[in-house]
Amino acid sequence: MALLEIRNMTHFFGGLRAVYDFNLRLEGGELMGLIGPNGAGKTTVFNLVCGFYRPTEGEILFEGKETAGLRPHAVTAMGIARTFQNIRLWNTLPVYDNLCISQHFRLGYGLKDALLRTRRFTAREKNVHKTAEELLELMGLRHYAQELPGNLPYGLQRRLEIARALATRPKLLLLDEPAAGMNPGEIDQLIDLIRWIREQFDLTVWLIEHHMRVVMSVCERVQVLDFGETIADGSPEEIKQNRRVIQAYLGSEELSHA
Numbered sequence: 001m002a003l004l005e006i007r008n009m010t011h012f013f014g015g016l017r018a019v020y021d022f023n024l025r026l027e028g029g030e031l032m033g034l035i036g037p038n039g040a041g042k043t044t045v046f047n048l049v050c051g052f053y054r055p056t057e058g059e060i061l062f063e064g065k066e067t068a069g070l071r072p073h074a075v076t077a078m079g080i081a082r083t084f085q086n087i088r089l090w091n092t093l094p095v096y097d098n099l100c101i102s103q104h105f106r107l108g109y110g111l112k113d114a115l116l117r118t119r120r121f122t123a124r125e126k127n128v129h130k131t132a133e134e135l136l137e138l139m140g141l142r143h144y145a146q147e148l149p150g151n152l153p154y155g156l157q158r159r160l161e162i163a164r165a166l167a168t169r170p171k172l173l174l175l176d177e178p179a180a181g182m183n184p185g186e187i188d189q190l191i192d193l194i195r196w197i198r199e200q201f202d203l204t205v206w207l208i209e210h211h212m213r214v215v216m217s218v219c220e221r222v223q224v225l226d227f228g229e230t231i232a233d234g235s236p237e238e239i240k241q242n243r244r245v246i247q248a249y250l251g252s253e254e255l256s257h258a
């Protein structure tokens with residue numbers, strides 16, 4: 001069974017067809033890219049998979065179970081986590097708290113447990129702190145535990161956003177333009193980080209990215225959208241040489257920098 005299977009997914013915003021007949025079969029452990037010119041529908045696909053929108057048509061199956069129509073927190077609980085194009089951290093809370101709070105949706109204790117500090121509450125809270133500590137260490141954020149996210153260099157804010165997604169213990173991690181706004185040095189580190197977290201956390205990674213160097217060096221397979229439709233799907237080498245892809249990117253610098 002595929003980890004994620006999307007069949008004939010279409011989405012309209014009013015009269016605008018943002019995504020049309022989108023299909024994907026993602027196997028466990030894959031590192032998959034989703035690219036396309038501005039406005040092609042990439043973020044809408046992620047938003048549909050994460051439960052921010054319900055598709056107008058089609059099916060989304062995660063480990064064989066339908067997710068279309070589920071709320072975002074329920075999708076996260078099934079094992080799908082994401083980061084955003086514009087970093088969305090809890091900026092008034094320190095790094096450490098960002099890593100704790102993201103875990104609270106799956107704690108499995110109620111208000112009564114919390115008020116009475118039951119054994120269940122104490123055990124689950126201990127786990128939250130253990131996970132946060134581990135992530136600080138693994139993601140190189142230990143030194144910044146008590147800092148507010150806004151005080152971190154940009155590359156580390158991105159790293160924290162990924163760490164926060166990992167705190168939910170996903171099986172599938174969606175990264176929406178993780179290299180946006182990064183300098184070349186930070187991009188090199190990001191490339192290594194993505195490969196490393198896939199191995200370390202036994203993840204499947206699905207990535208939207210405009211930086212072709214990131215896409216072509218990290219992804220094993222790439223799907224290309226243009227005006228909501230898939231125009232190509234193949235290895236990075238195949239995609240670079242695909243006539244329809246080159247046409248879609250005509251006039252843009254992106255593909256020539258791959």
Ligand SMILES: Nc1ncnc2c1ncn2[C@@H]1O[C@H](COP(=O)(O)OP(=O)(O)OP(=O)(O)O)[C@@H](O)[C@H]1O
Pocket residue numbers: 013016018036037038039040041042043044045
């Ligand atoms: N909430 C919305 N309401 C109406 N139209 C939307 C909404 N979100 C996206 N769109 C439109 O849907 C289309 C696809 O947008 P989307 O953001 O998915 O593209 P994208 O490929 O992620 O673009 P970019 O690379 O610029 O981020 C665009 O025409 C966009 O204007």
